[in-house]
Amino acid sequence: MTASVAMHLSDGVLDASTSVLFGAVAVAWLAVAAARGRIDVDDRTAPLAGLLAAFLFAMQLLNFPVLPGVSGHLYGGALAAILLGPWVGALCLSVVVVIQALLFADGGLTALGANMTNMALLGTAVGFAVALAARGLAxxxxxxxxxxxxxxxxxxxxxxxxxxxxxxxIGGQADVSLGGLAGVVIGVHAVIGIGEGVITALAVGAIVRVRPDLIYLVRTSETRELVAA
Amino acid sequence: MSGGVLYRPGDSPVHRIPPQVKLLAAFAAVLGVVATPREAFWAFGIDLFVVLAVWSVAGVPVGWFARRAVIEAPFVLLAVVLPFVSGGPRVDVLGVAVSQDGLLAGWNILAKGTLGVLIALTLAATTQPRDLVLGLQRLRAPAWFVTIATLMLRYVDVIAGELRRTRIARISRGDDPRFLWQAGAVARGAGTLFLRSYERGERVHRAMLARGWAGHMPAGPAAPVGALRWVAGGSPALVIATAWAVAAWPV
Structure with a gap:
């Protein structure tokens, strides 16, 4: 949960070469995710992913008031990773981030690569890595x-x-103390992350009660075949 | 999708430029702005002039853009803070010693962020959402991207509407969560919505199969874009790129 725009980087925060660099990182990562998610092989995956991207988009679209003047919305990185897996989850969220930039000017166009790397790729990958490490518990x-x-x-x-x-x-514009910047940014997002974690947990809890077979993280390989068939 | 979209219907020359040209031009223009050295104040003036010229051709009022540009507000905050927290030599501004480097960095974020958001808003205001995806498709975006983006735009209203209806249904049955307690209702609603979206996705896929879905979105016939239209659509980006080249030219 966060003020609805806080996480989308705008233009001019990073210099041009860094922007291009992270654009390349995002494209390469997505190519791997598309191959590993087998999205081009299975004719069913992409349409389903489209609907689930719409779900993630709708969740981000609707703000709800947290405190007076502060509204929040789900960002959905871990939710996408747990429900859809790290690959399809990353693909869905990256489409959301691109369309938000093009449709709502939410996040700069040159910062698109960095925004995709942070929110669509890093968020889902780390969220899934954490979930995978604790899968026995799950x-x-x-x-x-x-x-x-x-x-x-x-x-x-x-x-x-x-x-x-x-x-x-790598490509910031002023020589601020990086330790201070990291402290503020990560500190704020740790608080935001508690809200994100609560919502993620309750949402997964609601789904597991009805259709545990749809949750990528806890599906066994046999049920995964069954669902894909 | 229809709700909350920034597209302003119109029939101006800017509206009529093929979306793939507009997309490339917008990306090139913003990259040109971002690459411009921050001390070249005149170059940003030229960039702003180019943007204003495009608006007057597109027939979109300036006030409309100003209201929507507040989306970058969090980074304006960063721009305001930087002069005070950055290192390096200090200069006096209105009797307060601030970092010279931080001042320039703040100006840099403010100028480039504002121009960037204005250019992106221009693209959004003059291009239909489905044309944006069509433009991406013509620019050879991967098939999976086009499929996901098309279906997402087609169904986001349906799903957001469902979310809104469940909320109203909840409230009309006496639920009135406030502050942090609404997290439970929001999250359980999200879980239900995920299941409905998933099942809708399965139904949509079967309906698509019945209509001959073969794994990729049909692009439809695309009229070839003549060199003249590329030049016309790309001219604002060209001016901005020229300003960048002159500003960045090693003297």
Whole structure:
């Protein structure tokens, strides 16, 4: 949860070469994700991913008031990773980030690569890595799954903000103390991440009660085949 | 999608430029702005003039852009803070010693961020969402991207509407969560919405198969874009790129 625009980098924060560099990082990462997500092979994956991207988009579109003057919305990196897996989740979120930049000018066009790297790629990858590391706990009980989802939501939000700190260290415009910047940015996002973690956990909890077979993280390879068939 | 979209219907020359030309021109223009050295104040003046000229051709009022440009507000905050926290030699501004480098960095974010958001808003205001995706498709975006983006734009209103209706249904049954307690309702609603979206996705896929879906979005016939239209559509970006080249030229 965050003020609706805080995480989208605008133009001019990073210099041109860094912007281009992270554009290339995002494109390369997406190419790997598309191949590993087998999105071009299975004619069913892409349409389904389209609907789930619409779901993530709708969740980001609707703000709800947290405090007077502060509204928040889900960012969904860990949620996408847990529900859809790290590859398809990254593809869905990257489409969301690109369309937000083109349709709403949300995030700069030159910062698009950096924004995709932070939110669509780093967020889902780190969120999934955390969830995968604790998958044993997630499979054991409902409380375990909720704890893992909370942790993944928290860590993925912090990871996305840490991505910004790294980008600023490479191509930022002023010589501010990086330690101070990292402290502020990561500190703020740790608080935001608690909200993200709570929502992620409760959402996963609601889904696991009805259709546990749809949750990528806890699906076994057999049920995954079954669902794909 | 229709709700919340920035597109302003119109029939100006800017509206009629093929979307792939507009997309490339917008990206090139913003990259030109960002690459311009921050001390070249005159170059940003030229850039702003170019943007204003495009608006007058497109027939979109300046006030409309000003209201929507507040989206970059969080980074304006960064621009304001930088002069005070940056290192390096200090200069006096209105009797307050601030970092010279920080001042320039703040100006840099403010100028480039504002121009960037104005250029992106110009693209959004004059191009239909589905044309944006069509433009990306003609620029050889991967098939999966085009499929996901097309279906996302087509269904985001449906799903956001569903979210809104469940919220109203919840509230009309006496639920009135406030402050942090609404996280539970929001999250359980999100879970339900995910299931509905997933099942809708399965139904949509079957309907697509019944209509001959073969794994990629049909692009439809695209009229070839003549050199003249490329030049016309790319001219604002060209001016901005020229300003950058002159400003960055090693003297």
């Amino acid at each position: 499979r054991r009980s409902r409380a375990g799954l909720l704890a893992v989802a909370f942790l993944a939501g928290l860590v993925s939000t912090v990871a996305a903000s840490a991505g910004f700190v790294v980008e600023y260290a």
